[in-house]
Amino acid sequence: MNAVTKLLRELVARPSINPAFVDDPVVSGEERVAELLIDRALQAGLDFRRQPVLPGRKNLLVRLTPSGKAQRRIILAPHMDVVPAEANQFKPVIKNGRLHGRGACDTKGSMSAFFQSLCDVAKSGRRPQQTEILFVGLVDEECNQAGSRKFAQAGPKGDLAVAGEPTLLQTVTAHKGDLWWRLHAQGKAAHGATPHLGKNAVHTMARVVDVLETEYAKQLRLQSHPLLGSPTCNVGLMHGGTQPNIVPDDAWIDIDRRTLPGETAAGVWREIRTLLKKHGLKATYTDLKGVDSPALETDPNLPIVQEFLRSSRRRKTLGVHYFTDAAPIASGGTPAIVFGPGNIAQAHTADEWLDLKQLDQATAIVTRFLRVQP
Ligand SMILES: [Zn+2]
Incomplete structure (x- = not known):
């Protein structure tokens, strides 16, 4: 040896x-x-x-x-x-x-x-x-x-x-670099028997996930780096609501957004916010990592x-x-x-x-x- x-x-x-x-x-x-x-x-x-x-x-x-x-x-x-x-x-x-x-x-x-x-x-x-x-x-x-x-x-x-x-x-x-974010959608709680009196955050978030997994994914595939290919976005986790008879007022997802050289957190958030706005959706985000991973x-x-x-x-x-x-x-x-x-x-x-x-x-x-x- x-x-x-x-x-x-x-x-x-x-x-x-x-x-x-x-x-x-x-x-x-x-x-x-x-x-x-x-x-x-x-x-x-x-x-x-x-x-x-x-x-x-x-x-x-x-x-x-x-x-x-x-x-x-x-x-x-x-x-x-x-x-x-x-x-x-x-x-x-x-x-x-x-x-x-x-x-x-x-x-x-x-x-x-x-x-x-x-x-x-x-x-x-x-x-x-x-x-x-x-x-x-x-x-x-x-x-x-x-x-x-x-x-x-x-x-x-x-x-x-x-x-x-x-x-x-x-x-x-x-x-690639990466961003780990939690996206929150806000709703309004109401009794499960009168859902029309509330605003369902789970429903909002479901639509956010759909936009990220379809339109946003397509948009990301248009960018390309000679050694790295395209940036990606994965929705890895989803949570919302507390029990069947309450209209959920909060729902969140955790995403892993892999970035190309030059992409910044501010730029990525602008991108996502603009897209959600186009669909009449609103979310906020918090950073899960607390450190920069360029x-x-x-x-x-x-x-x-x-x-x-x-x-x-x-x-x-x-x-x-x-x-x-x-x-x-x-x-x-x-x-x-x-x-x-x-x-x-x-x-x-x-x-x-x-x-x-x-x-x-x-x-x-x-x-x-x-x-x-x-
Ligand atoms: Zn290692």
Whole structure:
């Protein structure tokens, strides 16, 4: 078993469930992962520091300083948290060239590849002359991305950040953003025996849902981004009324509106409000997330992105449909891409696994990229 596979096996064996989902000190929190990486960093002669994010939760920053004056900074940024899992998913199993276990592909595979590359370059004695390499183990990606939001705001900034996610070794420069909103329709309560004396909020909301699912969906399909396609809107939840003999005075739905680069909350609300008004409907909205989740769009022609592509022996960048830490990091002023071994299809599943050949390839790609840095 090679070093990067061993590292992945040890990382998977250390549960790091996001405490927002499961609050049990035996399996929750990113600290067990951070401790292992700190131990390895010290062995490789790297220095580290912690960046407090939430109570008891800190980003881990491990740094390889250049031999000369730093002119450039590359940031390798996988997240340390995983989604909930059964106890046996923290007992990694290697079978037929795959490592099975929670986090294997999302995203301890990327973490192992990035960290191993950093250690290999550090130990090789051929560190870059002008480029600082900063590994950032982020907390809380699976919930609110508090780790990357804090890092974007507190710094340091860099010339390129690589967020670790299973992209099948493709370089991702774009993904959609999202808005989670609750839409309320107001009615007027009345006795169920005299419905004509009230105004039924459920009926209003049913019509709102119909407009969103038909006319609005059609309108969204007219917009298109070369890497991302069209924005979408999903009505995921509906609630209204209290019991059969009362005319409901309130009804609400929760929507997930996936945005393209450039779309803003204000713009989306204008769009929806105008459409509802056209149908004589009225609703209000509240934001369910409380944090901004913009789309990612990094220029694929940036020389440093092209350098990364060459290291990965590919020519084209890709867009994906899921949200990542790259967007908050990019909002902070560091051009960001997403890259890593594994397939997003295996992320969050009961039998999560990673192809170990891809793990080796990812390590080779990142190492190549680090070695060509000035
Ligand atoms: Zn992930």
